[in-house]
Amino acid sequence: MTIAGTTLDRCTRCGLCLSSCPTYLETRMEHDGPRGRVWTLLAAVRDGDAPPTVDPTFWDCTGCGLCVAPCPTGVDLPAELDSLWSALNRGGPAADPGPPRPPASAAERGLEAVRAQAVARLRRLDPELPEASGPTAGAGPLIAFSPYLTALRPDAPARARRLLTALDGGGGPTEGHEVWERWAAAACGLLADDGRPADDRRAVEALRRATPGGSTVVLLDLAASRLAAVLAPAGVEVLPLPRYLAQRHPGRWRFEPATGTELLDTAVPEDDWYAPLLDTLPEDHPRPVLLPRRYAGVAGRDLQHPRTVASLRRQAEGKGRWLDGRGLLTADPRSLARHSTARFYLEGLHHD
């Protein structure tokens, strides 16, 4: 990683990112905000050669990405975080270097088991396959979802497929979709987060090869969001399902969430996941309220740095306490494992 080509030196230290950062809102210390993290990286550059000295609180950043939108000059801290983490793990996952992780709650342990199994499965994929059996161009949208969704809502992809088939017409997914979906899951970033940048690169390259130019990719869940950046060089349009429905099929679908979903999960980016759903809610339906930003960090990366894991656990627990049994409408499958009152948005989607 070099500073040339990154966005770090665009930071003018205006501080407009601070109020959007979940870890800054926790402590109100400069160490814990995006501006401080950018400074930390730049200071590492200034102070010279490897290994750079990086403030340990740097790794409390969960890469949720909420700081990107408010930045006037376009500093992309999550991208820098990814690069730094990849570089750190160049030779495979680094040995746990930091302080011991705090004990995880039962929900968190369950989620971590899901993650570990998914990583093991993704590593076994054969990179040669997609070229031979990928989908062909012009056959309707491709749908993509994270391994979390497959593990926690195994029926969700089929449900989404039925909805899209009904709305888009046509006979459903073409041959090769299933293989493509497996590679899309692998390229969602979980391998990178686990400290396996080589496996992640392999998955990204295979996915790009297997994706026909000019196709549209529909994301089913928030944890698959990183595919937008992955597929950008392939000339592919990537849209979250709610945005896709609002753009392509206005008025032909409706959203009727389960009763008691009072709160909306915080999302990245906010607008494309929940805003199109809320726009279709009937006037008399109680409108869910967006969760405070200080809990948005749990929608970020799953970096296995001990500080990041601890930061995620802390925020997830805070969020659970804040929810206090209230219903949560979410596009993040991880919230389904963490909070028993969470409902996946897809369950409320119907076509007319």
Next chain:
Amino acid sequence: MTPTSRGPGHGRLPAAGFELCHGPRLVGRPAGAPARQAPPAPGLAAFAAEARELLGAERVLTDPTTLGLHSYDASLDSRRPDAVVVPRSGDDLRELVLAAGRGSVPWVVRGAGTGYSGGALPDAGGAVLLTRDLDRILAVDPDRRLVRCEPGVVLADLREALAPYGLRYLPDPSSYQVCTVGGNVAENAGGPHALAVGPTSNFVVSLDVVLPDGSTAEFGEEDVWRGGLDLRGLLVGSEGTLGAVRGLTLRVAPEPECSQVLVARFDEQDAAAATVERVLGIGLLPSAIDMITSAYVPGAPVLGDPSLLFIEVEGTAGEVRHQAAALTEAAAQAGGRCELLSSRAFMATRARLVKEKVRRMVTTSGRPCYYLFDAVVPRSRLTTLMAALRRRADQHDLPILNTFHAADGNVHPAPFYDPADPDYRTKLRGFLADVLADCAALDGSLSGEHGVGLEKAEFMPLFHSPRELLVMRGIKDAFDPAGLCNPGKILPEPDPEPAPRPADHGAGAVRGARRAAPGGSPALRVRAGDGAVDIGSPEVSFAAVAHALRDTGLELVHEPLGGGPESSVLTAIDRGRPALRETLAVRARDLVLSAGLAVGRQEVLTVGGSCTKDVSGYELRRLAFGGRGRIGRLTSVSLRLLPSPTDRRSLEVEAADPGQAALLCRELHRLGLPFTALGVLLDRSARVLVTGLLEVRGGTLDEHAARLRTALRHHGFELRACWSPLDSPAVTALAGASDLEHRAGQPWQSVEVLRRLHDAGGPAFASVGPGALWYPRGVVAGPDRPPSCGTSSLGSRVAAAFEV
């Protein structure tokens, strides 16, 4: 209301120490040079030890990362501290100031570090004291519309806490989601809403301050009426160089029933600027008028992005409709394409549009960073300044955007640069120097809201005479003789020779350009385009000013209690006479833009300037209100004007006794109608009256009048066409009282004294709003009160600073 503070997890502080990351080698050039560092004070080790003893080691941070992370703010500068200390309370803050004094350690208080002028940077090293944990909202008083809080409260949190009461705090700098109240007070922050209601200073009722010697003092707005100087007004905007605020009381306002923002897009910058003039010319006083210019890239064709004007109006639904229609017409006539938005979306929309423009500029110009600064000219000079900015951009080859508060003439030029260019700092400083010279030549001010800090200290001589600078230095010495409290800010090095002055600049850019004109001030001059009136003689009466303003659509919002139409304006200002319409956010004390002071036999000293927003250096002009000759004989003032109301009606109800009148007042107050004056009056015929004045600027009062009639039909009252404020029963009743006694509190909190006054047959006016009871001194015993700061030795030392 019970004290509040932020949620769990807030106590977590960074662990000291480092971790080595193996792997990435970062190469390239960081944004910004390494922080300059002064050699540590000899007493630093002892200070740090004392601080650790007091707070525990985890609150006294000296590791290089923490020091580096507190070496910057939003300015171009950086200065490295020797320690970062996190006090838990106001008492801790005081102990730390005492300890710093013992060790001769310089210190500076820091909020969120979002200032643009380097105000929170430790120029001389030493300690940075964080207000992070001084973040309690202590009390909300919806009756008096006051909130008491600590300096570390974030503006957004204050908003959230006030919302359930239907109240809001109006100053709103663009960083409001993260900046702190303390930082706002230090810089006298403005923001879009400063147009109609003024900057932070207008809302500060009192400050609880730790002075640089470790003593504490409370400075309140009533000091002026207790015979003191308005040191509160001096402290606000003093950039943390005169003491550390540990608690404050702020005035808040009711949420408007309705508000909307007109967004108008123009192909030409100048057409957008002309619309601002037109809007103010038709008697509207929008709550905000902001503008973002189209990108200007020297040598490149116009980017084709429009200049945007945002105009916000508030009031009842009917008023907003009326004003929005008038605004749309004014903007459309100038070629604007208009769209109406809800105010809820205003800040977010503004931020989004600014961001889009910035990102487009980054792509087009290939320069990824921008430097944003603050400069201000009188409103009538805005288009001249905008042309000058484009010329300077050409001269320095810098692409610029400008996002600013148009109706206050307060611009924020933002030149774009490439941090990889080794000369970028020199270029930016050159551009800054030239633009400031242009502002000086246009009778502008050094800063409208960002403050001087480190960024602009060297330019002070361009805007202030050597004598004015000496007075400021004297004030700094009066508060901080040891020079430990945020040293190095505002004032240039003691020998300010020569002043920065670009070689190519015209004769206007002379040193201390804002000195009084050699011929002296005219007796009475209206500058309608700037929204100001200049008064240069004690002979000029309020009636004369009203006469001079009769065709301008503007008025002076000051009708002195204790005076009358024929009384002298200069005398009323000098004596600090309260106005009838103290309910307005811009009150009598906030009207003074500049003042001429004759001290001894010397040439008149002019303090302040011609701009409606001016935070350049210590705001000496604020001491002129209620100065009573102590800082010099007041020879002239420039006063801010407001648009005249488009409808005005007065209310008069006779009550049986003060108790009944006070209850009616409370009922009226709670209706949320646009009363600019309301109170219980005991007139000279021993009648007890409730008198009020309803006003709107834009539209009519029909809707309000109907609501008033419905709400109070059982009381039987008269809503008159109107008396003018100068002839109001309250002004008339108190006329001729040379000294007024003041008691704080709403009429319903002053019923006992009102009864005694009624029995004594004396006139009195108990005013709603700021909550004050006024009556001629000596009618009944005055209130018990602590010795006023204004008359203390500190006040005397401040007054003595003017004798230079």
